[in-house]
Amino acid sequence: MIVVGYLATREGRQGIASAVxxxxxRKTALTIVVSEKAAGLTDEARTERDSELEVISSDATRRGVEVDVQVLSQRHDVAEDLVAVAQETNAELIVIGLRRRSPVGKLILGSNAQRILLDAPCPVLAVKTERAR
Known part of the structure; x- marks a missing residue:
């Protein structure tokens, strides 16, 4: 089982593509974790997100990957949700997308990414987006 978080960003989409x-x-299943605050999304945004997840799931299924989407609204944050689902599913890998940072920003890793790397019960694959040319 591989676990990846859903974020509607370039980095999030790269993470999902790499996880698929x-x-x-690896010929294993994929769990996509959607961390959602109960009142955080409009109906339009939720519909857009669900449509994108359906396309991702369909594409993965065509490649032979079984996909489970877990929408979590009762937990705390993205890092905690990914680590918890990885523990619950006995995941073999967590995949996260990283954004590029300025030279000063490179001194610190994003707090969610850092927490996932430190707290994960399994290896973590961190991927960057393709550099624009």
Whole structure:
């Protein structure tokens, strides 16, 4: 089982694409974790997100990857949700997308990414987006 978080960002989409690739390569299932605050999304945004997740799931299924989408609204934050789901599913890998940082920003890793790396019960694959040319 591979676990990845859903974020509607370039980095989040790269994380999911890499997680699907890795799940296909390993011939294992994929769990996509959606951390949602109960009142955080409009109906329009939720519909847009659900449509994107349906496309991702369909594409992964065509590649032979079984996908489970877990929408979590009762937990605390993205890092905690990913680590908890990885523990609950006995995941073999967590995949996260990283954003590029300025030279000063490189001194520190994003707090969610850092917490996932430190608290994960399994290896973590951190991927960056393709550099714009």
């Amino acid at each position: 690739d890795e799940a296909a390569r």
